Amino acid sequence: MSATGIGAAVRRKEDHRFITGKGQYTDDISRPGETRAVFVRSPHAHAKIRKIDTSAAQKMPGVVAVLTGEQLAADKIGHLICGWMIHSKDGSPMKMAPHPAIASGKACYVGDPVALVVAETLTQARDAAEKVAVDYEPLPAVVDPAKAKAGAQIHEVAPKNTIYEWHLGDVKAVEAAFRSAKHVTKLDIVNNRLVPNAMEPRVAIGEYDTGNDSFTLWNTSQNPHVARLVIAAFIGMAPEHKLRVIAPDVGGGFGSKIFIYPEEVACLWASKRTGRPVKWTSDRSEAFLADAHGRDxxxxxxxxxxxxxxxxxxxxxxxxxxxxxxxxxxxxxxxxxxxxxxxxxxxxxxxxxxxxxxxxxxxxxxxxxxxxxxxxxxxxxxxxxxxxxxxxxxxxxxxxxxxxxxxxxxxxxxxxxxxxxxxxxxxxxxxxxxxxxxxxxxxxxxxxxxxxxxxxxxxxxxxxxAPSQAVGSLGAGVGLWESAEVRVNPTGSVEILTGCHAHGQGHETTFAQVVADRLGIPIENISVVHGDTDKVQFGMGTYGSRSGAVGISAIVKALDKVEAKAKKVAAHMLEASESDIVFKDGKFTVAGTDKAAAWGDVALNAYIAHKFSGQELEPGLKEGAFYDPTxxxxxxxxxxxxxxxxxxxxxxxxxxxxxxxxxxxxxxxxxxxxxxxxxxxxxxxxxxxxxxxxxxxxxxxxxxxxxxxxxxxxxxxxxxxxxxxxxxxxxxxxxxxxxxxxxxxxxxxxxxxxxxxxxxxxxxxxxxxxxxxxxxxxxxxxxxxxx
Amino acid sequence: MYAFTYHRPTTVRQAANLLAKHEDAKLLAGGHSLIPVMKLRLASPPVLIDLSKVEGLSGIELKGRSIVIGAMTRHNDVARSKELQEHLPALAEVPAAIGDPHVRHVGTIGGSVANNDPNADYPAACLGLGATIVTSKRKIAADDFFTGMFSTALEPDEIITKISFPIAKKAAYQKFKHPASGFALVGVFVSKRASDIRVAVTGAGANGVFRVKAFEEALAQRFTPKSLDGLSIKPDGLNSDIHASAEYRAHLVGVLARRAVADAVKR
Amino acid sequence: MTAVSMTVNGKPVTADVDPRTLLVQFLREHLRLTGTHVGCDTSQCGACVVHIDGKAMKSCTMFAWQADGANVTTIEGLANGAALHPMQEAFREHHGLQCGYCTPGMIMAAVDIVKRKGHDLDDRTIREELDGNLCRCTGYHNIVKAIAAGARAMK
Known part of the structure; x- marks a missing residue:
């Protein structure tokens, strides 16, 4: 094991910026001309929205726009979706209720956004948000999941508030086994509801570029590409190639930053309506009402x-x-x-x-x-x-x-x-x-x-x-492979582009270790690029303990291709047959001879292309791979x-x-x-x-x-x-x-x-x-x- | 946060005049109770009067058989005070249990006492030691000072300047922390000073800090934890929330009182 | 508006700000010192801890004008030039951070612990003294190790 290879407790490459206060989290980003957004949220768990009067708020100092769900619908911004289809025992599909980014007609939980105020400063936006007058008609609330079926119906599509009644396994065989049992242990269990509380609250900055008719979203995301796909394809904000999503340093996720949230959609939409960048930063108290909870x-x-x-x-x-x-x-x-x-x-x-x-x-x-x-x-x-x-x-x-x-x-x-x-x-x-x-x-x-x-x-x-085919057969709307690209520069340094996203996991170090181990080059000469849809072509992000098993496997696959190509270059340089080239410890040698070429020389030769015909072998050294687990x-x-x-x-x-x-x-x-x-x-x-x-x-x-x-x-x-x-x-x-x-x-x-x-x-x-x-x-x- | 103006007086008299002049003004001491509620827009004082520049409000002094602490003395300074370690270590335990080190660098005894949060620690110490609250106008006995949840005997233009604690031979504070906020789910301060035996409870009472006469009488017989065996307080009227029911709080009052007495007699 | 002037990381700064401006906002938005973070709104998480006149305080629970005339040190000013402060180095060496969001506040709190409690810190002391700093990633294990090592290195 080398000092920086697989198995070594290498100190993290990313730490220097974090311990010196130079991390770049989304809230640290300030766009020229940016406005600040505050959401007006429902104080009722379940209520009809009779009327929203924004006139007083519009007149408040610094207000740029006060936007509602009706306007969102009028602009044909689509609903948020759940991307995994589950069928009930009876074969019927799950009952997915419409989920607009800003509620319209009805609020369904305390915290449901009902209006968006955009102003020059955060204080002005907050002041104005208090002036948005919402006329609610409170409805009975359903809180206890065990009693939900008997509660007031929340969504038209879901009688008895039931999304699905699903099952798995062979009930008859299980019943028979229980009949033959010597002892049966029975438990009633409540798995308590949790609030993820990553230390960095969520942030979204939407920016619309009128010149190019394109959007950029900076967000606190574990999977920026999935956010782009959903916001483009399902919500219809912009075509996928006209939307860039950047998730820079992210301060913890734990799942809660996987999801596509109303605020991200609303900030993008508001940026086009106002012609200004729109930034929303969650308070902690707001996060309790706005971030997806867990368990329950x-x-x-x-x-x-x-x-x-x-x-x-x-x-x-x-x-x-x-x-x-x-x-x-x-x-x-x-x-x-x-x-x-x-x-x-x-x-x-x-x-x-x-x-x-x-x-x-x-x-x-x-x-x-x-x-x-x-x-x-x-x-x-x-x-x-x-x-x-x-x-x-x-x-x-x-x-x-x-x-x-x-x-x-x-x-x-x-x-x-x-x-x-x-x-x-x-x-x-x-x-x-x-x-x-x-x-x-x-x-x-x-x-x-x-x-x-x-x-x-x-x-x-x-x-x-997860294996894409398997999850597809179980209802997933996406494949769960991962992508990687290994870019070797002419000087031999390497950039790894990954579709995974690090928000504490140390990918910049571990991914580099894998590459250093494989290519025999110093870990300092390797950097890992992630979290920007303009840089990384596509990826599924980081959750489900997948970045090593799936993300690194994609890197290994790309490294296989890089090595194969580099061997071809080395063969030309060393005037030997490709099959005789051995690559070990950062050196290409011709088996049975003392002829050798260093990694850096091969990288340079791949780019200057002096030693081989460009018709026979493409110049350059860059390979990508998609790895789908089995x-x-x-x-x-x-x-x-x-x-x-x-x-x-x-x-x-x-x-x-x-x-x-x-x-x-x-x-x-x-x-x-x-x-x-x-x-x-x-x-x-x-x-x-x-x-x-x-x-x-x-x-x-x-x-x-x-x-x-x-x-x-x-x-x-x-x-x-x-x-x-x-x-x-x-x-x-x-x-x-x-x-x-x-x-x-x-x-x-x-x-x-x-x-x-x-x-x-x-x-x-x-x-x-x-x-x-x-x-x-x-x-x-x-x-x-x-x- | 709503807009406000602020003043930074340098004398108690200036501060009291400002307070008299601005009806809805709030005094700013450490600010660790006030600023958070202002941020959440739950309080909106139009005027703040910052006491940090007022001369002579900080410090800890031994005066006869009392320890006198200036209202603007920070929790950390009280917790680490040599005078207290020597003469009244139980009082030093109280600020040491407040919040966290950063809060203790800023929070003040006067601010805590004036705010009279029903879960705060200092009110228990004041009542549990029979302290005297000295203000810009008068002296108020702790027994008369705490009048209910977030409410005190202070008049609108009155400012706490110092608090005088009689030295008790035997005293101790026991706190059961709220697992989220760090405030007292229940806190019990006990003291024995010649004829005066006090048991003061914070965190439990819906109206804030209170004394437990039955415990005090039992301890007057003999100041030992055993004297409290079998005694309890009724849950009626105690706080009840997701972290502790009134019954549980009542139970904790008994447990903590016994533990506090055990600590006190070891001194 | 109100005028504030203070020394931040050794440099004098002066500005006119809304009286409502919290010290953390002043640092982040006016001075663009974004290493100091905001993780809650109830003065509990400690992501915003800075040193004011040498003491660790929560910059989210203080108006900028309250620090008028003070000497403020943020995470950006802790190191002496290019060399890391021993506590920063200890956090890196002992993997005392993951996502990095709580880290500036943790490090500032850690240096303050050493000032108050000395260089030989046991596990229990460090854990008690970290009451005002929340971390969601590390389970605190390596933060505690880092602080013990950093404290020794600060001797």
């Missing part, structure tokens, strides 16, 4: 066991809250990203899952770090843990007994697991976590009046999203959480965390560990702290950092991180992906630890001090006095 499932799940603890079957019925409108990929999250993972790491013959997706008068819900897979893992890992406790078995032993051991393994829910060694990660994690010493630690804690518990989560995820990848591992609970207050502290993950080949262990740390923190946040709470009227009660508890440094111990490796067989470097693992694994580990500590399973997320205290109170009341 209500599930009943059951697991059937044989007398020896073998899992016979699993069934689950889930109600998924998709909010007021269908966000870009929302339909896929509680279906193909969820139910397909219900086999966990286990050999389960029969699985059946039903999912009802419903509209409610809440912010749209879509993918958030893990997207469907944390929900699936929580169901499976809680069932397994509780099942072990109910049957008096050791939870690790029960897991071991049921692990998939032979690969490839076809689950009953679509996925074909390609490689893994689940026992290896469990074993290693148990050693690092010193599970053997836990009983003593528990006794010691008890002496201090603390309850100590230990919980496992042996998770699996499907990443490297399978998902299956990162998996074992997380072990240990908690201590203050019996008097219910306060839970995570005191130990061990994670052993199998991500296949690791390019940069430092960056991979960082991804795991961050994922764990978000998962622990979900388990202990975070929860978006709506009141009955549909007001978001937890609408700022004053009420929505964000994880802080003091909420965590140092994490113990390690890996095991089984390479992914389906891509050239054996990569599986690491971005979501922590968030997927963690919630179940925490709740399994808490319930282990307090001896009752009735703990909901977030397990706040009050929640745990109440569970303890209830358990103590139920317990016989003699105990």
């Amino acid at each position: 499932h209500v599930t009943h799940a059951e697991m059937a066991f044989a007398s020896d603890g073998k899992i016979l079957a699993l069934r689950a019925k889930t109600i998924a809250n998709l909010g007021a409108y269908m966000s870009t990929f929302s339909s896929s999250v509680p279906t193909y990203l969820y139910a397909t993972l219900l086999s966990g790491q286990y050999d389960i013959a029969h699985i059946y899952c039903e999912v009802d997706a419903v509209y409610t008068n809440t912010v749209p819900v879509d993918a958030y770090r893990g997207a469907g897979r944390p929900e699936a893992t929580f169901v499976v890992e809680r069932l397994v843990e509780v099942g072990a406790r109910e049957q008096g078995m050791d939870p690790a032993e029960l897991r071991r007994k049921n692990f998939v051991r032979n690969f490839p393994h076809q689950t009953p829910v679509i996925m074909t697991y390609d490689a893994g060694d689940y026992n290896a990660s469990l074993k290693k994690a148990m050693e690092i976590a010193d599970v053997k010493g836990f009983a003593k630690r528990r006794r010691d804690a008890a002496r201090n009046g603390k309850l100590r518990g230990l919980g496992y989560s042996t998770y699996i995820e499907a990443c490297g999203i 399978n998902f990848t299956f990162p998996a591992g074992c997380h072990i959480c240990e908690v201590e609970i203050d019996q008097e207050t219910g306060e839970t502290r995570v005191v130990n965390w061990t994670a052993v993950d199998d991500f296949g080949t690791v390019i940069n262990p430092m960056i991979v560990e960082g991804q795991v740390h961050g994922g764990i923190a978000q998962g622990v946040g979900q388990a202990l702290l975070e929860g978006a709470v709506y009141d009955k009227e549909g007001q978001l009660v937890s609408g700022s950092f004053m009420d929505y508890a964000m994880p802080r440094a003091e909420n965590f111990p140092p994490f113990n991180i390690d890996t095991t490796v089984t390479k992914c067989p389906s891509n050239p470097l054996g990569l599986k992906g690491c971005g979501e693992a922590g968030a997927i694994a963690a919630p179940a580990a925490v709740i399994n630890a808490i319930t282990d500590a307090i001896g009752t399973e009735e703990v909901t997320m977030p397990a706040t001090a009050q929640t745990v205290w109440a569970a303890l109170q209830k358990a103590n009341r139920m317990r016989p006095a003699a105990e």
Whole structure:
């Protein structure tokens, strides 16, 4: 392994600009003549809009325009869409309601944009926004997903507020397996609603160029090309080649910046109407009402066991809250990203899952770090843990007994697991976590009046999203391949253009490592270009732990082509047959001779083209590739959480965390560990702290950092991180992906630890001090006095 | 934020005159309560009177059997005060638990006390120690000062200049932090000074800080955590929100009071 | 409008601003020092932390005129010329940042911690002192490591 190649903990190339304050985030961009936009948002969860009077606002100082949904419709700006078709059990397509960027006639959640004020300054826009008079007729709000079907109908297209009633698996086989079961474990689970809260709030700047009749959108996006495609092809803002989307440095995404949002569309449209650049910067409080939320499932799940603890079957019925409108990929999250993972790491013959997706008068819900897979893992890992406790078995032993051991393994829910060694990660994690010493630690804690518990989560995820043909057959509106272009300059330095987008993942470093490793050139001579549709031809962006497995694979494919072409050039230079050219460590040699050409010389010769005929061989050295994976990848591992609970207050502290993950080949262990740390923190946040709470009227009660508890440094111990490796067989470097693992694994580990500590399973997320205290109170009341 | 004008007086008298002159004016001390609500357009004072240039409002002094703290003294300076560490360490614990280091560099004791946020920490210390709030006009006993949520005995043109805390032999503050805001979900300050035993609770009461007479009487028998065993307060009238029900808050009052007494007796 | 003058990163600056202008707006919009960020509107995230007369403060919770006459240091002014400040270097060395958005505030807070708590910082102290800075990417693990190392390097 070289100091900068694959496997090296190379310090990040991008860091210098971030630690010196020179990052370039969207809000740092200021366009000449720019105006500032403020959205007037519905204060009602569900209301008819009788009339909007903008006249007073128009007269306010500095106002450039006050725009409404009626004008948007008159300009024939199309609706936002959900790009993944799900069909119900009865074969009917999902009920996608119209979603205008600015509501017209009706507002469907608190925060639904109803007007847009554009002014010279932000303060002027805010002042004027208060003068927009909207006459609302409030309607009954639907908030609780479990009661949505009986609530007031939100959209004409969706009777009973039902988007789809979907299922997966063989219900008859599952029922038969349950009938033969020795033991059945049953759980009711709420997967709490989360607010992603990337630290950088969303920003959009729309600019219309009258001279060229073209648009530019600067936005905080994880996938600028998809934004361009949707805004061009579906919303009809401009032809695709007349719209440039630039997502510069982006301050975290976690899924929430995948989606095409109303504000981006509205700023572009307003820029054409006003002839001025229009910039919108979200406040944090606004972000709570405007960014897609995550999770929000209500599930009943059951697991059937044989007398020896073998899992016979699993069934689950889930109600998924998709909010007021269908966000870009929302339909896929509680279906193909969820139910397909219900086999966990286990050999389960029969699985059946039903999912009802419903509209409610809440912010749209879509993918958030893990997207469907944390929900699936929580169901499976809680069932397994509780099942072990109910049957008096050791939870690790029960897991071991049921692990998939032979690969490839076809689950009953679509996925074909390609490689893994689940026992290896469990074993290693148990050693690092010193599970053997836990009983003593528990006794010691008890002496201090603390309850100590230990919980496992042996998770699996499907990443490297995704084989285009497969997702197409499941309803995706796009292919999920990735593109790359390798541009070799005449001096031998290299630019990598990728359709992935980095917003914290360190692509500028890891992608360069792959190239440095392959071409044998210094990592300083490689730069990575992303996030601009004018520079990178097309790409699908970064989410679903796909940038390594799919994005890097595309780079490898392009590098194959570059090497092949460079060998041809070298053959001419060295006057040898192309088949005799060997490329190693940045040098081209002729096999069996001492003739050699350095990488830089070959690059230069490719461009000056003095040594070969331009008819025979094209000058230049630049190759592109599209890589479409043949399978998902299956990162998996074992997380072990240990908690201590203050019996008097219910306060839970995570005191130990061990994670052993199998991500296949690791390019940069430092960056991979960082991804795991961050994922764990978000998962622990979900388990202990975070929860978006709506009141009955549909007001978001937890609408700022004053009420929505964000994880802080003091909420965590140092994490113990390690890996095991089984390479992914389906891509050239054996990569599986690491971005979501922590968030997927963690919630179940925490709740399994808490319930282990307090001896009752009735703990909901977030397990706040009050929640745990109440569970303890209830358990103590139920317990016989003699105990 | 709405437009405003501001003044930067250099004496208390100037500040009080400005306050008298501008009916809706607000005093700006550290600004860490006021500026956030102005940003969110939840407050719109047309006039701000900044106290940062007023002479003589900062500092911590030992005066006889009291510690006197100037109204503009920053939380961080109170938390790190040598005088307090020596004579009244329990009081130093209070600002040390407020907000975060950056907030503590700016926030002031006078601002906190005048604002009387029902979840703030300092009101518990004032009431729990039987402090005297000294203003531009008079001296007000803490027992008379805190009159309800965000409401005090201060007259419209009255300015807190300093707060005098009697030194208590035994005292301690216990805070259960709100997991999001960092304010007190419940905070309990206890003190024992000769005949005066006080238990003051913040965060729990719908009307702000209050004393728990039943606890005080029990502790008067014997100042030990055991004296509070089996005692609790009723949840009626306590705050209830998504983070803590009235029942839970009532429970925490008992737990924290016992822990505070345990800390106090160790001193 | 109100006149403000202060020293920012060693350079005197003077401007006429609306009294409502927050210090962070003054830095970002008037001086184009965009390294100081805004991550919330309730004074909690710490992305906007700068040093005012040597103390870490939230520039989002302060009017520009309140810093009149003060010495302000932002992330852009922390390094001495081309050489990185030891805390900046420690964040890079220990992978104490991912998306980079909270990073300027984190680094400014970290330097302030060292000033107050010294150069030998244990895990618990650092975590407690980071109460005013939110990060959504790193899980804080490497930030804590970076601050401990940066503190030692600042000796």
